Amino acid sequence: MKRERILQNISLTSILLLLVSCSKVPDCNLPETVHYNSHVADLIEIHCFKCHAQDVYKEKASRVKIFNYETLREMGESGQLMGSVTHKTGYIAMPYKRESKIDSCTIELLKKWVETGMQK
Numbered sequence: 724m725k726r727e728r729i730l731q732n733i734s735l736t737s738i739l740l741l742l743v744s745c746s747k748v749p750d751c752n753l754p755e756t757v758h759y760n761s762h763v764a765d766l767i768e769i770h771c772f773k774c775h776a777q778d779v780y781k782e783k784a785s786r787v788k789i790f791n792y793e794t795l796r797e798m799g800e801s802g803q804l805m806g807s808v809t810h811k812t813g814y815i816a817m818p819y820k821r822e823s824k825i826d827s828c829t830i831e832l833l834k835k836w837v838e839t840g841m842q843k
């Protein structure tokens with residue numbers, strides 16, 4: 724490939740990357756204030772209870788349990804909750820052993836909940 728060609732490809736790639744990153748923030752219609760009881764609990768039940776519910780966590784998720792407000796709050800404070808659902812380096816990606824993440828609006832909602840002090 725000629726040098727100009729390579730440069731052209733590089734700039735095209737950066738424009739594409741820019742477009743992708745701009746469209747990444749989804750319009751999720753997040754609630755004004757995010758509460759555990761009205762918003763977060765149901766989503767955690769849908770996406771995480773298969774392994775983190777009280778009756779199964781010991782065998783499915785070993786030492787880690789997420790089944791109530793207190794434990795989820797601790798995970799939020801330590802950064803583990805967001806680290807795991809966003810598949811951040813240094814955290815164990817969740818849902819466990821599935822390549823895909825939970826949907827981006829659920830991630831945005833959890834993020835807002837953590838950032839606004841994890842209200843009950």
Ligand code: HEC
Nearest residue numbers: 770771773774783784787798803804807814815817818819
């Ligand atoms: C298929 C089972 C499964 C599902 C579904 C699942 N987890 Fe897990 N989770 C695990 C297992 C197993 C571990 C312990 C992994 C280890 O310590 O090696 C774990 C550990 C974790 C940890 C600790 C991670 C760390 O870095 O130490 C967090 C936080 C977590 N899960 C959050 C979640 C959340 C939030 C969801 C739902 C979005 C979820 N998990 C869904 C099985 C699961």
